[in-house]
Amino acid sequence: MQVGIDKIGLFTPNKYVDMVDLAHARNEDPNKFLIGIGQSEMSVADQTQDAVSMGINATMKYIDRIDKDKIGLLVFGTESGIDQSKSASLFVKTALKLKPEVRTFEVKEACFGLTAALMIARDFVRVHPDQTAMVIGSDIARYGIGTAGEVTQGAGSVSMLIKADPAILALNDGHSAYSEDINDFWRPNNSKLAMVDGKYSTQVYLDFFSKTFADYKKQKNLETKDFDAIIYHLPFTKMGLKANRIAVADQDEATTEKLQNSFAASKQLSRRVGNIYTASLYMSLLSLLENGNLSAGSLVGLFSYGSGAMGEFYSGNLVAGYEKEINAASDEKMLERRQKLSIPEYEDVFNTALEDPEDNEELTSDDEKGTWYFAGTKGNIRQYKVK
Numbered sequence: 001m002q003v004g005i006d007k008i009g010l011f012t013p014n015k016y017v018d019m020v021d022l023a024h025a026r027n028e029d030p031n032k033f034l035i036g037i038g039q040s041e042m043s044v045a046d047q048t049q050d051a052v053s054m055g056i057n058a059t060m061k062y063i064d065r066i067d068k069d070k071i072g073l074l075v076f077g078t079e080s081g082i083d084q085s086k087s088a089s090l091f092v093k094t095a096l097k098l099k100p101e102v103r104t105f106e107v108k109e110a111c112f113g114l115t116a117a118l119m120i121a122r123d124f125v126r127v128h129p130d131q132t133a134m135v136i137g138s139d140i141a142r143y144g145i146g147t148a149g150e151v152t153q154g155a156g157s158v159s160m161l162i163k164a165d166p167a168i169l170a171l172n173d174g175h176s177a178y179s180e181d182i183n184d185f186w187r188p189n190n191s192k193l194a195m196v197d198g199k200y201s202t203q204v205y206l207d208f209f210s211k212t213f214a215d216y217k218k219q220k221n222l223e224t225k226d227f228d229a230i231i232y233h234l235p236f237t238k239m240g241l242k243a244n245r246i247a248v249a250d251q252d253e254a255t256t257e258k259l260q261n262s263f264a265a266s267k268q269l270s271r272r273v274g275n276i277y278t279a280s281l282y283m284s285l286l287s288l289l290e291n292g293n294l295s296a297g298s299l300v301g302l303f304s305y306g307s308g309a310m311g312e313f314y315s316g317n318l319v320a321g322y323e324k325e326i327n328a329a330s331d332e333k334m335l336e337r338r339q340k341l342s343i344p345e346y347e348d349v350f351n352t353a354l355e356d357p358e359d360n361e362e363l364t365s366d367d368e369k370g371t372w373y374f375a376g377t378k379g380n381i382r383q384y385k386v387k
Contacts, residue, residue, distance in 0.1 A: 003125045004166035004316055005118075006132070009061025010286055010331055011054050012043040012156035012273045014367045016338045017346045022151065025343040033151050038237030038267070042274035043338065044346055045140045045155035047353045048365045048373040051080040052091045053384060054157035055138040056372040058279075061330075063096060066161055072131035073124045074104040077113025077278040079187065080139045081106065082382060092136065095372060095384055110185065111233055112306025113137060113278040114158065121162040122171055132163040139277030141235075142354075144193045145347055152236045154274020158282040168289070168322045169300065175314040176216035178208050185307030192354050201307055202239060208311030209243045209303050216301075216313040224248070225255040227315070228298035229262030231284040233305045235275045237267040240284070243303065265291035272335055278306075289318075290328040296320035337368060 019039050023030040033039055045054075055076060076089035087106035107116045114137030121133035138157035143149030184201035187194045209232070217223065230247050232240035244263045248256040269287035276283060281304050288300070298318045305311045341349060357363055357376045365373035365387045375383040 001126070001129060001164055002166065002170040003122050003162065003164055004170040004319070005160050005168045006163045006166040007062040007066060007161035007325060008168060008282070008286055009058045009159045010156065010269070010283060010334070011057035011061070012276075012334065012338075013045045013049045013054070014338050015044040015046060015341050015346075015349060016272075017042045017044055017341055017343070019151065021343055026146065026150070036238065037151050038241060039151060039271055039274060041272040042151070042153055043155045044341060044349055045353055046349050047355075047357065048363050048367075048375070049140075049155065050082050050374045051078045051138040051140065051157070052082055052088045052382070053372045053374050054155065055088065055092050055136040055159060056095045056384070058138065058157040058159035059092065059096060059134065059136065060370075060372070061159070062161065066132070068096070068098055070130070070132045071098055071102055071134055072128055073121060073133035074098065074102050075117035075120055075133070075135050076104075076106045077108070077115075077117040077135065077137045078106065078139055079108055079110050079113060079277050081108065088138070089136070091382065091384055109310050110306035110308050111235070111277045111280060112304055112310040112312070114282060115304035115312055118160070118162065119175075125162055125164055129164045132161055135160050135162060137276070137278035137282060139279060141275035141277055142193050142350075143196065145350060148198060149194070149196050152275050154276050156273050156276035156279060156283065158276070158279035158286065160282065167319055167325050169285070169316040170319055171316045172220075172314065174216070174219055175312055176212040176219060177310070177312045178211045178215075179310045182309050184309060196307075202242070204307075204309050205239060205305050205311075206243055206246060208305055208309060209313070210246055212303065212311050212313035213247065213301070216315070220315075224251055224259075226299060227301045228258065228294055229266070229288055229292060230259055230301040230303065231263070231266045231281065231288055232303045233281040234267060234270040234284055235280065237271050240267060262288060262292055262294070265293075269331070286326070286331070289322065289326045290331065294318055296322070
C-alpha cells in the first residue's frame with residue numbers, strides 16, 4: 001500500500017520587503033542579499049498573523065476538495081508556538097470544523113517539526129488505511145531589525161493531507177536520521193527573537209546532509225544519479241545551493257545538470273517568501289512541482305534539518321497526474337497580492353508584531369476577504385476570525 005502526500009497548500013502573509021531596499025537601508029551591496037544569501041523578497045507577518053492563522057489559511061487551499069470526515073489525525077509542527085500548553089492544532093481543528101474524534105497535537109524540534117509530523121501521519125495511515133491525516137507546518141522567522149540574520153527572516157505555512165493511494169507523492173520506506181545536542185540556533189522562552197550562530201549552523205547543516213544522504217544511499221542501494229531531484233530545507237536559498245553542490249560533486253555532467261535544474265526549480269518560492277522554518281522544505285517541494293516539469297515516477301530526495309540539531313533524508317516518487325493537484329497560478333496570485341513595504345513601514349510592522357495586544361483589544365485584518373486572522377484575546381483566550 002502506498003502512503004503519501006495527497007494535497008498541499010501554501011499561505012504567506014500579505015506584506016513583504018524587497019531585499020534591494022533592505023540592503024540599501026543597511027548600507028550593504030544588494031548582491032550580498034540577492035546572490036550571497038540568495039533572497040529577493042521576504043514576507044512579513046503583522047500582528048494579525050501567527051502560526052495558527054497561517055496554518056488555517058494554508059489548509060483552506062484544499063479543504064473543499066477532501067472528505068473531512070475521514071481525517072483521523074491532525075499534527076501541527078511549529079517553533080512559533082502561541083501557547084506553552086495548548087496545541088495550536090486545536091485552534092485549527094475548530095476553525096476547520098473537524099469532528100471531535102480527531103486525534104490532535106503539536107510537535108517541536110526547530111525546523112524539523114513538519115517532517116516529524118509527516119512521519120507520524122504516514123505511520124498512522126499505514127495502520128488506519130481508511131483514514132487520512134492532516135499535517136501543518138507554520139512559522140514566523142524573526143531575528144531582529146538590523147541583525148546579521150535579518151535577511152533570512154520570513155513567514156508562512158504549508159499544510160498537507162496524508163493518505164493511502166496519494167495523488168502527489170508516494171513516500172518510500174526507510175529514512176536516514178542523525179542528531180546531536182548542539183547550539184547552532186535556539187529561542188529562549190523569554191524571547192520572541194531567535195538566536196543563531198550562523199556560520200556554525202551552516203557547517204552543521206551541510207555536515208548532517210552529507211551524513212544522512214550517504215547513509216540513505218547505502219541503505220537503499222542507490223546512487224546519486226538515481227535521483228531525479230533533491231530538495232532541501234531552505235532557511236535561505238544559498239544554504240541549499242551549498243548542499244546541492246555536495247550532492248553533485250564528482251557526478252557526471254548529465255546528473256549534475258539534472259540536479260542543478262531541479263534545485264533551481266525548488267528554490268523559486270523560497271526566494272520570494274523567505275524562511276518559514278518547519279514548512280521551508282515543503283515549500284521547496286511545492287516549488288519543484290510547480291516549476292520542475294518532472295514526470296510521473298520521478299524519484300525525489302528530501303533533506304530535512306532542524307537546528308539543535310536533527311537531520312533526516314528520505315524519498316518519494318511522484319504519482320501519475322500529480323499536476324492536477326498543483327495550482328501555480330493561484331500561488332502566484334497570492335504572492336502578487338502582497339503589499340510592498342518601505343523599510344520604515346516594515347520596521348514598524350515588525351516591532352508592533354513583537355508586542356502582544358492588550359487583553360480585550362480587538363485586532364482587524366487588512367488582508368483579502370476570506371482570510372483567517374488573529375483577532376486578539378478575550379480573557380486571555382486567543383480569538384481567530386475570518387475576514
